[in-house]
Every structure is written in structure tokens, then in C-alpha cells.
Amino acid sequence: MRKLIFILILLCGFSATFAQNSIQNDNIYSIQDSVSIPTRDNIDISATIVQNKKNKTPLPVILFYTTYHQGESDQYFAKLSADKEYVGVIAYARGIRTDLKNYAPYEHEATDIYDIIEWISKQPWCNGDVGMYGGSYTGFSQWAAMKNPHPALKTIVPQVAVMPGYDTPMENNVQMNLGLYWPHANIYKKEPIRRSLPFEWFENGIAFKSMDSLAGYRNFIFQKWLSHPAYDEYWQSMVPTPEEYANIDIPILTTTGYYDDSQIGALQYFKNHNKYDKNPEHYLVIGPYDHWGGQRKPSQDLMGYEIDSVANINMMELAYSWLDYILKDKTKPEILKDKVNYQVMETNLWKHAPSLGKINNDTLTLYLDDASLKTQKPQKKSFKKQTVDFADRENQNNYYTPQIIFDSLDASGGLIFKTLPFETEFSINGSFSGNLSVTINKKDMDVSLALYELKPDGNYFFITRYVGRASYSLDPTKRNLLTPYQKETIAFENTRFVSKKIGKGSQLVILLNINKHPFEIINYGSGKPVFEETIKDAHEPLQIDWHNDSYIKLPVWKNH
Numbered sequence: 335m336r337k338l339i340f341i342l343i344l345l346c347g348f349s350a351t352f353a354q355n356s357i358q359n360d361n362i363y364s365i366q367d368s369v370s371i372p373t374r375d376n377i378d379i380s381a382t383i384v385q386n387k388k389n390k391t392p393l394p395v396i397l398f399y400t401t402y403h404q405g406e407s408d409q410y411f412a413k414l415s416a417d418k419e420y421v422g423v424i425a426y427a428r429g430i431r432t433d434l435k436n437y438a439p440y441e442h443e444a445t446d447i448y449d450i451i452e453w454i455s456k457q458p459w460c461n462g463d464v465g466m467y468g469g470s471y472t473g474f475s476q477w478a479a480m481k482n483p484h485p486a487l488k489t490i491v492p493q494v495a496v497m498p499g500y501d502t503p504m505e506n507n508v509q510m511n512l513g514l515y516w517p518h519a520n521i522y523k524k525e526p527i528r529r530s531l532p533f534e535w536f537e538n539g540i541a542f543k544s545m546d547s548l549a550g551y552r553n554f555i556f557q558k559w560l561s562h563p564a565y566d567e568y569w570q571s572m573v574p575t576p577e578e579y580a581n582i583d584i585p586i587l588t589t590t591g592y593y594d595d596s597q598i599g600a601l602q603y604f605k606n607h608n609k610y611d612k613n614p615e616h617y618l619v620i621g622p623y624d625h626w627g628g629q630r631k632p633s634q635d636l637m638g639y640e641i642d643s644v645a646n647i648n649m650m651e652l653a654y655s656w657l658d659y660i661l662k663d664k665t666k667p668e669i670l671k672d673k674v675n676y677q678v679m680e681t682n683l684w685k686h687a688p689s690l691g692k693i694n695n696d697t698l699t700l701y702l703d704d705a706s707l708k709t710q711k712p713q714k715k716s717f718k719k720q721t722v723d724f725a726d727r728e729n730q731n732n733y734y735t736p737q738i739i740f741d742s743l744d745a746s747g748g749l750i751f752k753t754l755p756f757e758t759e760f761s762i763n764g765s766f767s768g769n770l771s772v773t774i775n776k777k778d779m780d781v782s783l784a785l786y787e788l789k790p791d792g793n794y795f796f797i798t799r800y801v802g803r804a805s806y807s808l809d810p811t812k813r814n815l816l817t818p819y820q821k822e823t824i825a826f827e828n829t830r831f832v833s834k835k836i837g838k839g840s841q842l843v844i845l846l847n848i849n850k851h852p853f854e855i856i857n858y859g860s861g862k863p864v865f866e867e868t869i870k871d872a873h874e875p876l877q878i879d880w881h882n883d884s885y886i887k888l889p890v891w892k893n894h
Contacts, residue, residue, distance in 0.1 A: 362387055363416055365409065371425065373449040375442075380431035381450070384412035384422040385459060392461035394488075394661040395454050396420045398468050399447060399475045401427040401439060402520055411468070418654055420661075421459050425450050427475075430521075437521060439471075439555060440498040440572045443478035451479075455486035465661050467491035467653040469589075469629030470596060474498065474572075477603050481578050489660040491653045493589045493629035497599025499569025500810075503559050505598065506802030506828055507810055508780050509855040509865065511535075514545050517555035524549075532852035537727050539869025542855045560865045565810040573603070579610035586616040587656045587670075589649050591623025592679070592798070592832045593636065593738070600628075601765075601831055608689065617670045619652065620831060621645045621677035621684075638737040639795070642682040678761050679834040685763075693763040693833075694889040700753065700842065702770075703882040707753040707842060717773070717879040718749055722848045724858055724872035732782070732851035738796045743786065748847030749880065752788065759838045762797065764889035767827035770846075771881035774822075776859025777815040778805045779876060780849040781824060783886075790839040800829045801849065803857065803864075815861050821881065844886065848876065 364385045370378040385393075396415040400408070403426060412422030428446055429437025451464050464486045466476045473495025479487065496502040503513030511532055518524050527549055535545050543560050546553040562568045574582070586607070590600035597620075607614050622641045623632045631648045634641055647669065658664040669675055672686035674693060687693045700707040704718065722731060731747040743750065766785065780803050787795040805813045807824045816822050836842065850856055857864045860871040 363413060365412075367409075368431070371450050371453045373428070373446055375445075377428050377436050378432060379428055379446060379450055380426045382409055382412055382424040383459075384409060384416045384424075386416040386419070389416075389419060389421075392459055393419060393421050394463040394465065394657075395423055395460050396657060397423045397425060397447075397451065397454065397464055397466045399425045399427070399443070399450070399466065399472055400468070401430060401471045401475075403430050414650075414654075418658075420465075420657075423450075423454060434521070439517070439521070440474065440478075443475045443572070444481040447475060447479040448482055448484050451484040451486050455484070460486075462486055463488050463661050465489045465491070465657045467493065467657065469493035470496055470625065473596075473600065473629075477573055480574050480582050483582065483584065487584065489585050489587075489657065491587045491589070491656055492600070492603065493649060493653065494591070494594045494596045494625050495588070495600045495603060496596045497602055498572045499562065499565050500602060501596055501599035504563070506800070506826070507563060507565065507806040508801050508803050508849065508857075509542065509560065509563070511545060511853055511855075513559050514549070514553055514556045517553055518549065521555065522553070524551075536730075536852035536856075539725075539727065539872075541866050541868050543865045563863065563865065564806065564812060570811075574606070576606075576610045579607050582607060582611055582614065584615075585660055586614070587619070587653070588616065589619045589628050589652065591621060591625070591628035591632075592830060592834075593622065593624045594628045594830075595625055597628075597830050598828060605690070617673055617675065619647075619649075619669060619675045620833075621647070622679050623649070636738060638739045639679075642677065642679065644682050644684055645677045645679075676763070676831075676833045678763070679832075680837075681761070681835050685833070690764065694891050695894075696760075696890050696892045698760075698888040698890045700751075700844075700886050700888070701882060702751050702844065702846070702880060702884040702886075705749075705751055707751045707844060709753075711885075712882045715882065717881045720749055720846075720848070720878040720880065721875050722747065722850060722878070723875040724850060724856065725869060725875075730851040731847050731849065732853075740794055740796075741792060743788075743794050743843065743845065745845065746847065747850070748782070748845050751844045751846065753842045755790070755839045755841050756836060757838065758892075759835060760890050760892045761833060761835045762888050763833045763891050765827065765829045765831045766798070766800075766886055766888045767829065768800075768825070768884070768886035770824040770826075770884045772804075772822055772824060772884075773819060773879040773881070774816060774859070775818050775874065775877045777818060777861035778803065778857055778859045778864070779816075779878070780804070780855070780857040780864075781826075782845075782847045782849050784845040784847075785886075786843040786845070787834070787836055788841040788843050789837065794843065795834075797834060798830045798832045800826055801854070802826050802828070842888075846880065848878070
């Protein structure tokens, strides 16, 4: 299950066990541990500074800012920088390694990182230039630093960067139980949550906000995040405003992957920067990578899909090549032939374009009519019925699969729609969007829509998925409940970027469903705050009419 895989990656933090053979003998380093860096709030930041003893002159500094603490293995990132003739600094989010009462995830990075760089820039071992790189929370922290960039910060390399409230701990306003798991293991350092807990929550039907009670305590971070179900000012304040994007004047390299659960946020930073700063020096590298592969070395076998050989790029090495390019005037990494660099799966080719708008030359519109996906809008109006009984805990509705390639598709309570086999090949390049026309008997629902390629040999290839709350489809910052028994439109566009060849004879398949499973919140449709709803709010089953003027739009490249 992909969400569980993502959770396990985050629970592991940034363990350096993969790096044991790449760091030299510790005797070559000068290491200052538990250094206190002051901030304007008089709350010190804990840091580790690593220098190679052979370097006697001031050097550029690579700052790796993290919210994780794994012990001495954290020094790996600083040692790696020292090996590459930088000074390596690991700085921890306030409260980490000091006093946890000061910890507030995502809330203080903008000012704290400025103060950290201010301190670094005045040290005798710093030549005045600082660069940052790293993924996930560390990627987010670099964007937070762009709210008020320090003059010494010359470049950032945000990899698989989360965007708080936008893709973590909820996606399109649908909360994941990641919001409980992540602080439980990484911040509170409690014993691992038993594997059965999400299933206990699912079977008991208690409110999502009470899930921490099953773990035996009140998780204050989890509760605070739940209190902000809209993408409101609380979340928006953590990342740059339009004016702040426009004022960024340093080069940036973003990396992420098609199967990275944080891709939506990572790509949104890129989109916003290009929207508000008309010609930024900002490069994107994206390919068939998960959350780990988009910041480290990719898996050649990605959930059963053997990635093309040209996609086998070590993203950490790419980050350092970029840092060398900016901070040491070395050659620009070869992969960066243009601003947007993407690998087309199953072609063994990288493609390059000056912008996201230049990566496709056509749009494929597919209407959900009966059990078919049709390229022409149906002339006769009809609808497909679906019933979801939330009180039934014997069955789940979900799309999850631990594989990308598999030999059968389980509808799992949902509806399946298929195209006819395509007569010529083409590629999907970008993020799909759509409009779902529905009539329901409740005030809300959480929609899941998964997209697959059905190959001529009968195997399915999982391409991507959309999940979102209907009541936030018009505006992620404000909830607009649906009117029962009235036809409504659920528009969506906030989906993952993917690039893949669709071969001749293949079909595209949609699995349309409603969330009812243990790994994301369950929306019972009462109109109450969803995190407060219990199975008692389910009442009658959810009845949906999916109207055949519903459609999705796929950005494609066709060789005309």
C-alpha cells in the first residue's frame, strides 16, 4: 500500500545506514557537535559542524536543516559535504535535541533558518556563501527560507519538498493517518504504533480525531493539524506569498518523482515560482521515482516496474553537482538541458522543455459514459449508480496496490471505465484534470480516481491517482457543502505529474471510487467537521449518480 510505504519512509527519517561505505575514516574530520546557534526568539538551535582537517581556508557551507534526529548517523550529511570541500552544517528544528516544548513543525523555519545562516556567515570557516539541499521536510524548509532569503544563501535544492496543508498531512483536504504516525515516531519518540491500530479505528468507527486515543495518549501535533482542515492562513503562512516568490533571485533545482507522495507540493512550489517570477533560474528534474528515489538513489525495481536505464540517476549526486555549479563555478549538470527535464517511462528517453506548458501538444478528453471512456461527449444523458455503505466494515473501498504492474484490477466497490484500444501510440505528459458531475443524497464525500494503462498482454500499469474532498473542490481554503439530490460539479486539477508512453493496442482505465479504508479519513457526508464524524453519522448508505457528462482531461504528446 503506497501510503503505508510513504509513512514507513518518513518514520525512518534520514537514517544514514545506506551510506556506511561512502564516508571516510572519522579521523580526517573536525567535528563540533551540539553547537548552539542563537535566534531572535532567544531559542537556541542545536547544530553539528563538520570540516575536513586538510582544509585551512574559509569554504562555502552546505546547510542541511532537519526535523529528524537519528543520533550520530545524522553527521553523514555534514561529512559528505566536508568530503566535497565544503563545510557541512546540520541544524535541527527548534526543540529537537534541546527542549521539545519549543517544537512546532513548519511554523518557525522562515525566521530560524535566516538566523542560522546569519550566524554561519559570520564564522571564520565560512567564505560568505551558503547552499542548502535535502528532501521532504528538509525540502520544505528551503522554501520557507525563501520567504525572507538571507543574502549569504546562494542556492537551494529542494527535493521531494512537502507543502504543509497542501499535500501533507492532507491531500486536497483529505487527511491521512500520517498526521498521527509522523509525530508519534519522529517527534515524541514513542514505541512504534502497532500495525493493527488503523484497522481497529476502521472497525470501531470512532472519530478520526480520536485515533490517537487508540495509541494511548493525546498527540497534540495531530490534533492541531486536524483543527485546520482547509488550506487556510495557518498553512499558507508557512510558504512564500506571491510577492515573496517574485523576489527570489537565486538559482534553484527541484527534484521529485511520479510516485512521490509529496510530488504535488514539490511541483506546486515550481509552478508558483514560475507564475509570480516570470523567468526564474529554476530547473526541474522529475522521473519514475518514489519519495526516496527523488532525493537519493532510485530503485531500479520500483514496485514491480523496472525503470528505464537512463532514469537511474543518483539525486544526491545531482544535488552536489548543482551546488558545485553554483558555488564553485563548475560545469552545469548535463541532465539540465532545459528548465523542465522529465523521463518518459518505457521509452528510455529524457525530454526537455522550457516550461510545463511546452511538454504536450494535445489534450485527450475522455467522458465517463456507462462503463466506457469516450472521446466524444455523449448525446444521450445518463448516469451510473454507486452505493457505499459506510456501516459495512467487512468491505473496504480503495485503490491501493503495492505494485505498479499487476495482472488484474479489483474494483473494490468502485466503478471501472475503459477506452477502446488505441490505434497509435502517444505519451501522457503532465497532470490530468477533470470535472465529475454527480448527484448524491448527502452533503459531502471524498473521491478517489485512479488511472491505469491496460496493456495488450492483459497487465495493468498504475499511472497515477487523484483523491480529494468534494466540498473543497471549488476552493481549498473554504468548505462548500453539496446540496443533497441536486446535480453538482466536482472540478479537480491538483494531481500528480506523470510522463509515460501509451502503446498501440493499450487502453486507459479509470477506477472511480469513494474512500472507505483504514489509511485515510472517512467522510460520512453529514456536513459536520469530518474529523469529528463517527460511524453513527453514516445513517443511510451514500447513493451516487455519476452523470455521463463527467470527464477527465489528459495532457498528451502525439506524433502527428
